[in-house]
Amino acid sequence: MKTQQMALLTQDALLLPDGRIEVRIVEPRYLTMVANVFKGYYPLAFATARRHGQPPCYPTATQCEIIDFNQLQDDSLSIVLEGRQRVKILSAAQQLDKLWLASTLPCQNWAQEPISGEFELISAALEQFYHVNPELLELYNHVNLDDASWVSQRWLEVLPMYNRDKLLLVNQPDCHKTMDFVLQLIKSHVE
Template sequence: MPTTDLAVFPLSTVVFPGGILPLRIFEPRYLDMVSHCMKNATDFVICAAQPAASEDGFAEPRDIGTRVSIIDFDRLDDGQLGITVRGTERVAIADTHQTGNGQWWATATPWPEAEDGPCPIEFAVLKQVAAAMIKDSGQSYEAQASDYDSASWLSARLTELLPFDAATKHELLAIDDPKERLCRIRPMIDIENSGGRAG
């Protein structure tokens, strides 16, 4: 598979192909990254961060992420830069390295997941959870194509929106089979007692 050298943005969350993620950009290294991407019409990679190796070090990338494209940008009320990205493909991250300003770069190789399929009937209640969270999030998913009957689409949106920690989100992103991802998510949600919050 072809590899591409791309900037990497480690975060406390993940985004899947088709997912929408608004970001507030204020660190100089990430302002440089956005400038580079916009000037060169290129993408970058978002992945879940793992703790820095030292107290004064930078959070480090994990080995699976998602290639994203900038689809919108704006100057926020506080003067900081706001951008919105859309996930395009899942990628394996290797050969990570930092530039002088602390920006991570890596080779990104496409990492397709297993074939999609219909959401099994035992996970039907998760459709309601996803719909409620999308409505509450205020993000522009409702303007995008949605497919609550798709195991891949549903498991992706739940992973993005549920308040799991970075390590859990990474584990879910790294699962190749979307039905297996739903199997992992379902026990972590107490539907009846928490209204769909991760438990």
């Protein structure tokens, strides 16, 4: 595996492979970054922000693609990102324009696997969550509620947890601990 330089966009949010997030771009330097990504100068990595960190994020990030964009009424830019590949940030440097470029190494994405048995409850709960939060559902052309990895990653993106705790689950070799965690969380709220 070889390292790759990527532009680094950090937010207080989590984006994982096959996930989608809408991000508002206000500052001119970030507009320049988006333009440079479109021009193919470098790929884009989305990372969860970490206060007082150098770099200003956790070392686990997701290479993503800009799949849609819109100019908003206040002249800011709204972009929709789709996660593609998990990456590890080996190092990062802040450029003169205050943007970060990171040296990254690809990590193994979680393998797809069917969801079955009592874990079907987490899939049904996610479907219900999307019905209550239609603005999140609208980001997707297709939801893959039959895939345990897809469902687990979407839960990690939306659960109100500390980012460091989410990343402990993200850094597992597969989705099983996340499935167990979410199932126990749902059961504890049902009882």
